[in-house]
Amino acid sequence: MSSPLLKVENLTKHYPTASGFLKNSAPVVRAVEDVSFTVEAGETLCIVGESGCGKSTIARLLMRLVDPTAGRVLIDGTDIAGLKMYELRAWRRRMQMVFQDPYSSLNPRLTAGQIITEPAQNFQRLNRKQSQALAADLLVKVGMAPEMMNRLPSEMSGGQRQRLGIARALALEPTLIIADEAVSALDVSVQAQILNLLMDLQRQMGIAFIFISHDLGVVEHVGHRVAVMYLGRIVELATCQALFAKPVHPYTEALIAAAPVPDPARVRLAVPLEGEVPSPINPPSGCAFHPRCPLSVDRCRVEVPPLVTMADGRVVACHVRAPATTKLAHQSLLPVPSSAAE
Numbered sequence: 324m325s326s327p328l329l330k331v332e333n334l335t336k337h338y339p340t341a342s343g344f345l346k347n348s349a350p351v352v353r354a355v356e357d358v359s360f361t362v363e364a365g366e367t368l369c370i371v372g373e374s375g376c377g378k379s380t381i382a383r384l385l386m387r388l389v390d391p392t393a394g395r396v397l398i399d400g401t402d403i404a405g406l407k408m409y410e411l412r413a414w415r416r417r418m419q420m421v422f423q424d425p426y427s428s429l430n431p432r433l434t435a436g437q438i439i440t441e442p443a444q445n446f447q448r449l450n451r452k453q454s455q456a457l458a459a460d461l462l463v464k465v466g467m468a469p470e471m472m473n474r475l476p477s478e479m480s481g482g483q484r485q486r487l488g489i490a491r492a493l494a495l496e497p498t499l500i501i502a503d504e505a506v507s508a509l510d511v512s513v514q515a516q517i518l519n520l521l522m523d524l525q526r527q528m529g530i531a532f533i534f535i536s537h538d539l540g541v542v543e544h545v546g547h548r549v550a551v552m553y554l555g556r557i558v559e560l561a562t563c564q565a566l567f568a569k570p571v572h573p574y575t576e577a578l579i580a581a582a583p584v585p586d587p588a589r590v591r592l593a594v595p596l597e598g599e600v601p602s603p604i605n606p607p608s609g610c611a612f613h614p615r616c617p618l619s620v621d622r623c624r625v626e627v628p629p630l631v632t633m634a635d636g637r638v639v640a641c642h643v644r645a646p647a648t649t650k651l652a653h654q655s656l657l658p659v660p661s662s663a664a665e
């Protein structure tokens with residue numbers, strides 16, 4: 324079997340809370356703990372969870388903007404930690420990011436055309452005619468008129484700026500795009516347009532997405548699979564279809580129960596999510612969700628639940644709902660649903 328496009332193995336990131344000679348004795352922020360998943364070509368893996376659960380840190384680790392405390396990130400089977408600078412540049416070319424706030428990530432002094440072609444100019448010299456042709460092509464790809472290439476970001480709407488950010492990400496023909504809260508700042512109607520654009524681009528160009536969001540409605544709309552994170556760890560990873568039809572982890576259940584239900588015919592689950600997410604500097608012992616969990620038993624307070632593979636292929640970390648008598652989940656995780664390969 325060929326290796327997945329991306330394989331993340333036991334990824335862990337602890338941030339120091341002090342510097343200098345206090346660094347080693349001070350407590351650490353446990354932002355990401357022992358996270359493993361795969362992403363196949365052409366699929367969308369969503370990462371969801373409340374604020375502070377480690378979603379953006381995973382994005383930064385994948386881009387090697389920060390180094391992991393432990394664990395590995397493999398692209399087509401190659402560990403990115405061992406890459407030399409020029410190899411890392413090539414890797415970054417294949418993996419692009421789209422950010423939540425396109426305005427702050429776009430240079431306000433450059434025109435749309437300059438913004439879009441800047442990444443490509445870093446890799447190959449383009450003359451004026453080639454730059455214009457590339458900018459026009461990419462603007463059309465993201466549903467904008469080629470004439471927009473002369474506009475500044477300040478002369479565009481929020482939705483147009485996000486399309487511009489996507490065009491810039493497409494310029495280097497990436498195989499994977501990490502979209503970090505890419506539609507959270509947009510109006511609902513514009514959100515839908517941008518999500519549909521991303522899904523169209525995926526179908527046309529076979530791009531894989533890691534879609535980071537706290538919005539379950541968005542995740543259900545775009546995702547093939549979804550990883551639910553709580554305080555740095557994955558607690559459930561399943562196909563979107565399976566997860567929304569029947570969440571298994573009590574935290575997933577509570578998140579879905581707390582999300583607005585657009586379809587009044589759909590039954591809202593009766594598990595409220597109470598209390599705050601605990602501090603990642605001093606997380607609760609055992610299962611970090613136990614202080615908020617209505618199902619918690621003694622074992623949850625002392626033992627971190629392992630990820631267990633359930634009969635339908637999803638993986639869940641819960642002593643009550645997924646007791647570790649079944650197979651422990653390793654990095655193979657779930658098969659890609661057939662829709663991802665279409």
Ligand SMILES: Nc1ncnc2c1ncn2[C@@H]1O[C@H](COP(=O)(O)OP(=O)(O)OP(=O)(O)O)[C@@H](O)[C@H]1O
Nearest residue numbers: 338339352354373374375376377378379380381603
């Ligand atoms: N550079 C850093 N130094 C110290 N702590 C950090 C750093 N970056 C993030 N953290 C902490 O790590 C934890 C995870 O942060 P992260 O931004 O990855 O979460 P998130 O799920 O993306 O949250 P949000 O949705 O609010 O962006 C948080 O407690 C955050 O305060």
